[in-house]
Amino acid sequence: MQKAKVQVKSENYITKVHNFVCKIPKGKVMTYGALAREIKIQNSKVKIDARMVGWALHQNKSDKVPCHRVVNKEGRVASGFAFGGPVEQKRRLEAEGVVFKSDLEVDLEKCFADLP
Secondary structure (H helix, E strand, O other), rough: OOHHHHHHHHHHHHHHHHHOOOOOEEEEEEEEEHHHHHOOOOOOOOOOOOHHHHHHHOOOOOOOOHHHHHOOOEEOOOOOOOOHHHHHHHHHHHOOOOOOEEEEEOOOOHHEEEOO
């Protein structure tokens, strides 16, 4: 019985992360840490951090959730990007107009998403 409650909270948390990522517009990115700070889970004792955001994104199996728009705090693409590795993540971001400072590092000054 207790496990069911934990699972419901986990699913709720994962869904909230996925829904928030869907708000990042094409051509923009956010960091795992910025997402953790922006996501507010009301009336919950769960503290969300960057690692939890990454874990939730890793659970995504849908191409409708634009996980490729999330990078680390330095702007680097994920080494273990689920849909084909860092080269594929970079390809998807470039196709949306995201500017890179170096091979696998996004220019956060130009491409960081300011969400309402």
